[in-house]
Amino acid sequence: MEIIVARCAGLDVHKDTVMACVRRWGPAGQREQEVREFRTWASALRELRAWLVAEGVAQVAMEATGVYWRPVWAELEGVAGVELLLVNAHSVKKLPGRKTDVGDAAWLAQLLECGLLRGSFVPTPALARLRDLTRYRKKLIEDRSREILRVQKVLETAGIKLDSVVSDVMGKSARAMLAALVEGERDVEVMADMALRRLRPKIGELRLALEGRFSDHHALMLSMHLAHIDHLTAAIERLDAETDREIAPFAEAVRQVKTIPGIAERTAQVVIAEIGVDMARFPTAQHLASWAGLCPGNRESAGKRRPARTPFGSPALRAALCEAAWCASRTNNTYLGAQFRRFARRFGKNNQNKAIVAVAHTMLVMIWHLLANGSDYTELGADYFERRHDPGAQTRRLVAQLERLGHVVTLTPAA
Numbered sequence: 001m002e003i004i005v006a007r008c009a010g011l012d013v014h015k016d017t018v019m020a021c022v023r024r025w026g027p028a029g030q031r032e033q034e035v036r037e038f039r040t041w042a043s044a045l046r047e048l049r050a051w052l053v054a055e056g057v058a059q060v061a062m063e064a065t066g067v068y069w070r071p072v073w074a075e076l077e078g079v080a081g082v083e084l085l086l087v088n089a090h091s092v093k094k095l096p097g098r099k100t101d102v103g104d105a106a107w108l109a110q111l112l113e114c115g116l117l118r119g120s121f122v123p124t125p126a127l128a129r130l131r132d133l134t135r136y137r138k139k140l141i142e143d144r145s146r147e148i149l150r151v152q153k154v155l156e157t158a159g160i161k162l163d164s165v166v167s168d169v170m171g172k173s174a175r176a177m178l179a180a181l182v183e184g185e186r187d188v189e190v191m192a193d194m195a196l197r198r199l200r201p202k203i204g205e206l207r208l209a210l211e212g213r214f215s216d217h218h219a220l221m222l223s224m225h226l227a228h229i230d231h232l233t234a235a236i237e238r239l240d241a242e243t244d245r246e247i248a249p250f251a252e253a254v255r256q257v258k259t260i261p262g263i264a265e266r267t268a269q270v271v272i273a274e275i276g277v278d279m280a281r282f283p284t285a286q287h288l289a290s291w292a293g294l295c296p297g298n299r300e301s302a303g304k305r306r307p308a309r310t311p312f313g314s315p316a317l318r319a320a321l322c323e324a325a326w327c328a329s330r331t332n333n334t335y336l337g338a339q340f341r342r343f344a345r346r347f348g349k350n351n352q353n354k355a356i357v358a359v360a361h362t363m364l365v366m367i368w369h370l371l372a373n374g375s376d377y378t379e380l381g382a383d384y385f386e387r388r389h390d391p392g393a394q395t396r397r398l399v400a401q402l403e404r405l406g407h408v409v410t411l412t413p414a415a
Contacts, residue, residue: 003113004115005115006113007025007057007058008022008109009021009022009023009052010061010104010105010107010109010111010112011061011105012062012101012105013040013063013065014065015068016039017039017040018048020052021033021034021102021105021106022035022052022057023109024055035102035106037101042071058083060076060084061084061085061087061111061112062084062087063086064086064087064089064120085118086122087117092108092111124276126246127276129246130243130273131273133239133243133246134243134266134273137239137243137266138316140239147229147232148169148170151170151225151229154222154225155212157218158212159212159213160181160209160212161212164209165202172196173196173199177210179226180194181214182223188207188208188210192210240266247269254269256371257271257367257370259376260324260336260363260367261331261337261377262324262325262328263327264324267323270317270320271321274314274317275317275371277371285364288365288368289364291314292314293310294318294360294361294364296361318360322357322360325356325357325359325363326356328359332382334379335380335381335382336359337382338382339385342385343355343359399411
C-alpha cells in the first residue's frame with residue numbers, strides 16, 4: 001500500500017511497559033522499523049518522548065487501553081509537530097498469527113503509515129475534569145439508592161412497614177421517625193405524631209406501620225445506613241458545587257441544550273462533559289450519534305437485513321439522554337412527546353425501550369445542531385407529524401384496513 005506518513009510510531013501501552021515501534025525509510029529506500037521498550041515511570045516516558053522527537057516522528061498512534069494510555073498521552077501531548085491518535089482497539093485487530101507486544105506495536109505503526117487509522121475523540125483537560133465529576137456523581141447517586149434499599153430491608157426485617165405508608169423513607173417526616181427508632185423510641189403514638197403536613201391524615205396507618213420487632217441490632221444497622229446516606233449526600237453536594245464551578249465557561253452551551261424539552265441542568269452538564277462544545281470534531285450529527293451508540297444497528301448480508309443492536313458508545317451520554325427521553329415522552333404538547341407516541345405505536349407496547357432510544361437519538365441530533373449553529377431549540381409542536389401527512393392517503397389507508405376486516409365503508413364529508 002502507499003506510504004502516507006514517512007516517519008510514524010505505534011505504541012502498545014500496558015500498565016508497566018510501553019512497546020514503541022518507529023517506522024521510517026531506510027538507506028536503501030526500503031521501509032525499516034526500530035522497536036524499544038520503556039517503563040511507564042515519568043522519567044521513562046520522558047525518555048520515550050525524547051526518542052520520538054529525535055527520530056522526527058510526525059504521527060503517533062496508541063490504543064485506548066483503560067486508563068493506562070492517559071499518562072503517555074499527557075507526556076506526548078505538548079510535543080510540537082507530533083500528531084497523536086487514540087484509536088479504538090476494535091478497529092485495529094491484528095490478523096491471526098503470533099500475538100506479541102512487539103507485533104502489536106509494529107502493526108499499529110504499519111496501519112498508521114498507510115493512513116488507515118482514525119483518531120478517537122479525546123476531551124480537553126477542562127472537559128476531562130467535568131467528566132470525572134459528572135460520572136462520579138452518578139456513581140454516588142447509585143450508591144445512595146442502594147443504601148436506601150438497605151434501609152428498607154432493615155425495616156422489613158424488623159416488621160416496620162413505614163415504606164407502605166410514606167412514599168419516601170428519606171423524607172423529612174420519615175427520617176425523623178427513623179432517627180427516633182435509632183435513639184430507642186418504641187412508642188408508636190409518639191413516632192406517628194412526627195408526621196408533617198400531608199402525612200397528618202395517615203397518622204392512624206403510621207401507628208400500625210411503626211409497630212414491629214425493632215431490636216438494638218436493627219438500630220445499629222439502621223444508624224450505619226443512615227450515616228452512610230448522609231455522607232453520600234454531602235459528597236454529592238460537594239460534587240455539584242465543583243461541577244458548577246467547572247461548567248462556568250460552558251454556561252451558554254448548557255443553556256442552549258436546556259432549551260430542549262426533557263433536559264434539565266444536570267443532564268445538560270453531562271452532555272457537555274461528554275461531547276464538548278466544538279462540534280467540528282463530529283462532521284455530522286450522524287457521526288455524533290454513532291460515536292454515542294445511539295444510531296440504528298446495521299447487520300446486512302446477502303441482501304437481507306437482520307435485527308441488530310445499537311453499537312457500543314458512550315454509556316454515560318446514552319444513559320443521560322435516555323433518562324431525558326423518558327421525561328420528554330411524558331409531555332403532551334411537544335414534538336418529542338408526539339414522536340415517542342408515534343414510535344411506541346410502531347414498535348408495540350412491549351418495545352417502548354426502542355422508542356426511547358429513537359427519541360434519545362433525535363435529541364442528540366438536536367444538540368449537535370444547536371451547538372454547531374449556536375442557536376436555541378425551536379418547538380415544532382405536537383401536531384408536526386399530522387401537518388406533514390397527506391389526509392387523503394391516511395383516509396385511504398384506514399378505509400383499506402376496515403375493508404380487510406369485512407366492513408363496507410361509506411365516507412360522508414363533515415359539514
